[in-house]
Amino acid sequence: xxxxxxxxxxxxxxxxxxxxxxxxxxxxxxxxxxxxxxxxxxxxxxxxxxxxxxxxxxxxxxxxxxxxxxxxxxxxxxxxxxxxxxxxxxxxxxxxxxxxxxxxxxxxxxxxxxxxxxxxxxxxxxxxxxxxxxxxxxxxxxxxxxxxxxxxxxxxxxxxxxxxxxxxxxxxxxxxxxxxxxxxxxxxxxxxxxxxxxxxxxxxxxxxxxxxxxxxxxxxxxxxxxxxxxxxxxxxxxxxxxxxxxxxxxxxxxxxxxxxxxxxxxxxxxxxxxxxxxxxxxxxxxxxxxxxxxxxxxxxxxxxxxxxxxxxxxxxxxxxxxxxxxxxxxxxxxxxxxxxxxxxxxxxxxxxxxxxxxxxxxxxxxxxxxxxxxxxxxxxxxxxxxxxxxxxxxxxxxxxxxxxxxxxxxxxxxxxxxxxxxxxxxxxxxxxxxxxxxxxxxxxxxxxxxxxxxxxxxxxxxxxxxxxxxxxxxxxxxxxxxxxxxxxxxxxxxxxxxxxxxxxxxxxxxxxxxxxxxxxxxxxxxxxxxxxxxxxxxxxxxxxxxxxxxxxxxxxxxxxxxxxxxxxxxxxxxxxxxxxxxxxxxxxxxxxxx
Numbered sequence: 001x002x003x004x005x006x007x008x009x010x011x012x013x014x015x016x017x018x019x020x021x022x023x024x025x026x027x028x029x030x031x032x033x034x035x036x037x038x039x040x041x042x043x044x045x046x047x048x049x050x051x052x053x054x055x056x057x058x059x060x061x062x063x064x065x066x067x068x069x070x071x072x073x074x075x076x077x078x079x080x081x082x083x084x085x086x087x088x089x090x091x092x093x094x095x096x097x098x099x100x101x102x103x104x105x106x107x108x109x110x111x112x113x114x115x116x117x118x119x120x121x122x123x124x125x126x127x128x129x130x131x132x133x134x135x136x137x138x139x140x141x142x143x144x145x146x147x148x149x150x151x152x153x154x155x156x157x158x159x160x161x162x163x164x165x166x167x168x169x170x171x172x173x174x175x176x177x178x179x180x181x182x183x184x185x186x187x188x189x190x191x192x193x194x195x196x197x198x199x200x201x202x203x204x205x206x207x208x209x210x211x212x213x214x215x216x217x218x219x220x221x222x223x224x225x226x227x228x229x230x231x232x233x234x235x236x237x238x239x240x241x242x243x244x245x246x247x248x249x250x251x252x253x254x255x256x257x258x259x260x261x262x263x264x265x266x267x268x269x270x271x272x273x274x275x276x277x278x279x280x281x282x283x284x285x286x287x288x289x290x291x292x293x294x295x296x297x298x299x300x301x302x303x304x305x306x307x308x309x310x311x312x313x314x315x316x317x318x319x320x321x322x323x324x325x326x327x328x329x330x331x332x333x334x335x336x337x338x339x340x341x342x343x344x345x346x347x348x349x350x351x352x353x354x355x356x357x358x359x360x361x362x363x364x365x366x367x368x369x370x371x372x373x374x375x376x377x378x379x380x381x382x383x384x385x386x387x388x389x390x391x392x393x394x395x396x397x398x399x400x401x402x403x404x405x406x407x408x409x410x411x412x413x414x415x416x417x418x419x420x421x422x423x424x425x426x427x428x429x430x431x432x433x434x435x436x437x438x439x440x441x442x443x444x445x446x447x448x449x450x451x452x453x454x455x456x457x458x459x460x461x462x463x464x465x466x467x468x469x470x471x472x473x474x475x476x477x478x479x480x481x482x483x484x485x486x487x488x489x490x491x492x493x494x495x496x497x498x499x500x501x502x503x504x505x506x507x508x509x510x511x512x513x514x515x516x517x518x519x520x521x522x523x524x525x526x527x528x529x530x531x532x533x534x535x536x537x538x539x540x541x542x543x544x545x546x547x548x549x550x551x552x553x554x555x556x557x558x559x560x561x562x563x564x565x566x567x568x569x570x571x572x573x574x575x576x577x578x579x580x581x582x583x584x585x586x587x588x589x590x591x592x593x594x
Contacts (some may be wrong), residue, residue, distance in 0.1 A: 015045050015065050016290055035145055038289045039384045042296020049301070065297065074290040079144050079352065080260040081280060081287055083168070084242045086147060086161070087264015088277045095265065098162050105159075105333050106166030109347075112325040113139035120317060126367075133178050133366040134375060137357035138318050140167050141347040143257075144291060145386045150346065159330055159343045168257055171353055175360045206252035207262060210245060214266035222272040226450035226465065235279045241267065242280075271453050271465045278472040295352065298380045307374070314378045319348040319389070338397035345393030349382030419444050421482045423468050423498065424489030425452050425461070428514055428535070432488055433461060443486075446477065469494055471501065479506050487513040492520045496527045503528030 027037035042065075043049055051064040095102075118135030122128060143164045150157040218241065225237040242263050249259030267273050304311060327344030331337060355376055362372040419442035422429055429445065436443045445463040447453050456463040466473040479485060479502055487495045495513050502511060513529045515521035521532035548558045 015041075015063060016286075016293065018063075034289070035149075035292060035387050036384060038292035039296035039299075039380075042293035043299045043301070044296075046293075046297030046299075048297070048299065048303075065293070072294055074287055076256075076291075077287045079288070079291055080242060080246050080256055081283060082144050082147070083257040083260040084264040085277060085280065086143075087261045087266075088268050088273050092265060092269065098158070098165075101159070101162035101333075102166050105329055106163040107170075108329050109163045109326050110136075110139050110167055110170060112329065113322045116321045116325055117318060120321065126371075130361070130367040130371070133357070133361035133364070134371075136174050136178070137354045137361060138350050138375065138379075139322065140171075140351040140353050140357065141322070142349065142351040142353075142383055142386060143168060144288060144352055145383055146346060146390075148288070149387065149390050155335070155339050156342050156346065159335060159339065160347055163326070163343075163347065165261075167351070167353070168261070171356070174357055178357070178360045178364050178366060203249065203252040203254040203258075206248055206254070207258075210248060210259070210262055211266070214263075215269070218266055219270045219272075222267070222270055222276070223450045223454065226272065226275075226448075229448075231279065231467075234275065238267075238276045238280055239283075271450070271457060271463075274464055274466050274473065274476055278466070278470055278476065281472060291352070292383075295380055295383050298355075298376060299384075300377075303377060304381075307377075310374075311378060311381065314375070315349075315381055315385075318350060318378065318382065319345075322348040338400050341400060342393040342397035345396070346386075346390050348389060349386045350379040352379075352383065354379045419482060420484045420486060421446065421477055421479060422486045422488060424487065424514075425449075425456055425463060426488065426490060428490075429486075429488035432486060442483075444477075446473070468498055474498070474501065479509060482506075482509060484510040484512060487511070489514070490516075492516050492523075496520075496523050499524055499529050500527040 027034055045051060045064045047065075049064070050060050054060045054064060114132070114135035116135075117138050118131040121131040121134050126134065141160075141164060146160055146164060147157070150160055221237055221241070222234070225234045228234075242260055245259035245263035246256035247259070249262070250256045267276050323341075323344040325344075326347055327340045330340035330343055335343075358367075358372045358375055358379070361367050362369055420436060422433055422436075422443055422445045425433070425445050425447040429447075433443060433445060443462065445456065445461060446466045446468055447456070447463055448465070448467045450465060453463050453465045466476075468474055485502060487498060489495060492515075495515075499511055499513055502509065510530045511528065512531045512533070513524045515524055515532040515534040517536050518534050521534045524532040545558055545562050548561075549555060
């Protein structure tokens with residue numbers, strides 16, 4: 001078995017994991033985008049960097065990547081997982097509301113940018129078909145680089161996403177169109193166009209079938225995976241859905257990223273989208289890092305230095321043309337001038353899909369191989385400087401809005417009133433939520449039992465499926481904006497751990513926790529709980545009080561002994577938790593206040 005292991009895969013893994021674990025934190029410390037870090041790592045350790053010195057210094061073999069093709073499947077997986085995570089943040093209702101931006105502004109941005117760039121290249125001597133192919137390729141913008149920086153919730157993110165989504169949907173038709181323009185089929189292009197129509201028809205039927213099957217079966221699949229209480233099974237189910245969806249659209253002739261986006265949209269309609277997003281996030285980040293490393297490996301410093309004047313002019317020309325078209329279209333569609341300018345600069349560099357279209361144009365003999373190689377370097381440089389362009393666009397837009405007196409809100413989305421967050425929906429959590437609802441208090445519940453979640457949703461409770469033992473799930477709850485955190489789950493260890501973790505980053509949040517007994521209450525107070533309520537205490541005291549009265553003991557001495565017992569327990573909790581003031585084990589009613 002030992003002879004079957006390929007040492008090259010280990011050296012490549014060492015480079016990738018070393019970049020993720022050592023180089024990227026170093027860049028983050030100096031507030032440099034990890035995008036630049038991964039690309040520079042690819043430039044340094046790729047075949048055109050230190051990899052070219054392996055023959056002279058064999059030890060470099062273990063810290064370089066000599067075979068770019070070996071890691072490209074992982075890079076493609078990163079882009080697929082990115083589109084999947086974007087789908088998780090959306091819903092079909094939200095996507096429908098964006099249809100005008102996607103098929104209106106998005107289509108105009110791609111066509112307008114392609115025509116402007118193609119016109120410039122035609123004036124510089126490119127043949128019409130070649131200029132058009134290059135214009136389409138360079139007009140594309142990077143989904144993998146842009147969206148992680150701006151998200152999809154802000155005004156900038158929404159505008160960028162609508163255009164990027166159209167570009168991703170248009171990728172396959174663009175490739176077929178370039179094939180139809182090839183000199184070999186230019187005389188009789190009917191076959192190519194009929195092939196395009198057939199692919200779109202087959203792709204549309206595939207998407208329709210996926211929508212129906214996903215609506216019917218995905219909730220049941222994830223419910224069964226959640227019942228196992230195994231993170232591995234849940235993760236396997238999530239990745240299986242992504243891969244099957246991507247393969248289905250690929251077999252239909254569409255891009256696999258369309259299938260990934262559709263899988264995310266379908267899961268977003270279920271109760272399990274939050275847990276799926278948490279489980280797949282680490283894989284998405286690492287796989288995207290691999291993709292960016294492959295981009296850096298396509299750069300050759302020697303070629304750049306030999307042709308730097310032409311490369312600089314080419315990058316500047318593409319950036320200026322796309323900024324002008326995108327900003328103008330957004331401004332005409334009603335966006336604020338600052339937002340329009342920021343999105344225009346953000347999306348001004350070429351995309352990873354530009355490399356695909358360039359290869360298609362070269363295969364169709366619309367452009368020369370040397371021309372394709374030149375623009376591939378321009379694309380790699382553009383991807384590298386995208387974080388810098390994003391920062392420049394943000395700063396210029398902010399100054400423009402200040403100069404024009406336009407107010408830039410801190411939050412683009414409509415603000416909602418903060419709610420109480422209830423963890424656990426067992427018998428205690430159910431009663432707490434009923435009382436919160438009775439008094440018109442907004443709340444959201446988090447529960448890890450899929451059957452309980454399904455039943456609560458049927459009864460109209462605002463409930464999410466999630467496992468709060470995972471730090472990522474707690475982060476998604478945005479407890480910094482909550483009014484209170486109420487822990488009702490019957491897990492003493494987990495409640496203490498959650499209390500300590502949340503108190504560490506939200507020092508002023510009221511945390512009310514269910515305690516199993518007085519010893520557990522002391523641990524909760526020590527961890528930072530505002531109030532801990534021992535579930536056995538009051539029931540035991542009430543039971544003893546009823547029994548003593550029924551046995552004929554006078555009410556006065558009974559009440560006095562109950563109060564004394566409660567006071568002794570309070571002092572015991574105070575000493576165990578090392579508190580300065582003893583906690584109140586029970587809030588006094590108005591008729592009990594002396």
